[in-house]
Amino acid sequence: MNTYRLFEHYKMMEEQNIVLSFKGEISNNTLISLAEMFKRMFAFSYNGQKTVKKVFSIFIELAQNIYLYSAKRAVVDNKEVGVGIIVIEKSNNFYRIKSGNMIANTVIAPLVDKISHINSLEKDKLKDLYNQQLKSPREKGKTGGGVGLITIVRKSGNPLGVILDTIDTDQTFIELSAKVDEEDN
């Protein structure tokens, strides 16, 4: 019997101030549609609105993380893409962007170490690491720039949150969350 009630979902989103959410395959078209929805929702147009631009940037980086790194894969338009969930929470004085997807247990330890390191750095050191990563050659077979997580923490101005829910001996659900404080502008 189906016990899922949409009302529960609605209530949860209402309580958590979720203003935008998507769960599914992140293809290039999905990425464009999500960006369009974001732009309309926040009347955003790449210029001005410093805080919203930061939120946009983090939103795109997290969506791209799902596309690249989610362990749950799907094929859309003959291309392999990742499956995950991404939400934006908007409160009075901050935004929080969260993404979630499956990852292989074997990659958790290096990833968590990397995030702890990024979170521990002062603003200037973080910029140095960012520039260093941008200039270093790509790891073979990797299509991402390797600078996504650093970009997220630089834009956010807050440590990147990580919550892990172990599924089984192979996989874990990882939640990443980045908070952006509203600036006076």
Next chain:
Amino acid sequence: MKPLKTDATENTLRIAFDAEKGVLEMEGVSYPENAMDFFNPLDTWLRNYISEGRAVTLNLKVGYLNSSSTKCLLDFIQTLEEYHEKGGKANIVWYYEKDDEDIQEMGEDLAEDLTLPVELIPY
């Protein structure tokens, strides 16, 4: 040589090349799902073009780049920098919106890092 021209899409740049003036323009925003698919052909084109020893000006007017596009653009610029270091004629004109600190900072960092001339123009 084949003319280089790509219309902008929602998440990729407009690219246009004026062969007479040697001016390559890149304008818009970039956050495709795979930035390398977009930038690799451009890099191939550039290497081909500079192998003929011609002068090139890169006009950049970007509004937003995601991290992998940023990396790809810097790799592209690096090709230009190496050309300049070997005596090739190359320069960059970097446009930024007046209150866009991110894009301004990126241009300033380039101007500091590169030996090829980088002109910063607010608009």
